[in-house]
Amino acid sequence: ILGGYEARPHLRPYMASLQLDGQHVCGGFLIAEQWVLSAAHCTEGTNGKLFQVLLGAHSLTEPEPHKRLYRVRAQIAHPGSNIHNNRDDLLLLQLEEKAELNAHVKVLPFQREDRDVEADTLCEAAGWGTVTHSGRRPDKLQQVERPVISRELCNHRTRHDQTITEKMMCTDSRKKDTCKGDSGGPLVCNGVAEGVVTAGSRVCGNYKKPAIYTRIAPYATWIDGVMASAAG
Numbered sequence: 001i002l003g004g005y006e007a008r009p010h011l012r013p014y015m016a017s018l019q020l021d022g023q024h025v026c027g028g029f030l031i032a033e034q035w036v037l038s039a040a041h042c043t044e045g046t047n048g049k050l051f052q053v054l055l056g057a058h059s060l061t062e063p064e065p066h067k068r069l070y071r072v073r074a075q076i077a078h079p080g081s082n083i084h085n086n087r088d089d090l091l092l093l094q095l096e097e098k099a100e101l102n103a104h105v106k107v108l109p110f111q112r113e114d115r116d117v118e119a120d121t122l123c124e125a126a127g128w129g130t131v132t133h134s135g136r137r138p139d140k141l142q143q144v145e146r147p148v149i150s151r152e153l154c155n156h157r158t159r160h161d162q163t164i165t166e167k168m169m170c171t172d173s174r175k176k177d178t179c180k181g182d183s184g185g186p187l188v189c190n191g192v193a194e195g196v197v198t199a200g201s202r203v204c205g206n207y208k209k210p211a212i213y214t215r216i217a218p219y220a221t222w223i224d225g226v227m228a229s230a231a232g
């Protein structure tokens with residue numbers, strides 16, 4: 001997160017850190033007791049290795065009550081996701097067991113009504129992604145408040161030039177922005193997860209490249225279907 005600030009500890013008890021060999025790679029969030037939603041592009045370069053999912057954390061390194069690393073039983077990328085564009089950039093992770101829910105570990109509801117969030121709506125992004133252009137990584141969860149911008153502005157020739165589909169949304173990226181390692185985290189508007197951070201142009205803090213999110217509502221049926229089929 002660029003231009004943000006340290007989150008109030010455990011005020012976002014749905015936040016997940018997707019880790020490989022103890023290293024934070026991407027964000028994610030708890031959508032059900034045994035399921036975390038993240039971004040498919042986070043699996044780039046992992047050679048099919050499964051993530052471990054850290055829940056209940058504020059600091060990535062310090063011991064904290066209710067902080068726990070979960071193994072992943074299955075990772076399901078949306079069938080339409082690919083490395084060439086940001087389309088269908090969603091990843092579902094089934095935890096080895098149901099997460100123990102408590103004050104520090106909670107499920108975050110996601111938007112099921114497929115209607116655009118109004119431009120200028122203030123939403124929040126959080127994550128353990130880089131906090132400087134030089135790529136400094138924070139130990140504690142960061143957050144930033146960003147206004148939604150219209151798809152029309154985001155698709156302008158000087159911005160993302162007609163690549164933003166109706167299954168994506170954008171926020172202003174002037175100075176304050178999501179960045180590397182924030183992918184997979186939720187964009188929360190009025191207490192509901194409306195989007196999932198995607199890397200987009202992999203540029204941070206430049207107003208010419210607004211932050212892009214995969215809207216969740218258009219994928220509610222896919223998400224429900226995967227969770228129902230794996231329920232056994």
Ligand SMILES: CC(C)CC(=O)Nc1cccc(-c2cccc(CN)c2)c1
Pocket residue numbers: 025026041042043044045173177178179180181182183197198199200201202203204205210211212
């Ligand atoms: C395997 C993945 C972690 C590789 C990756 O995502 N790299 C990467 C590099 C630079 C910026 C970003 C990035 C992320 C989220 C939002 C934005 C832009 N707001 C940029 C992402």
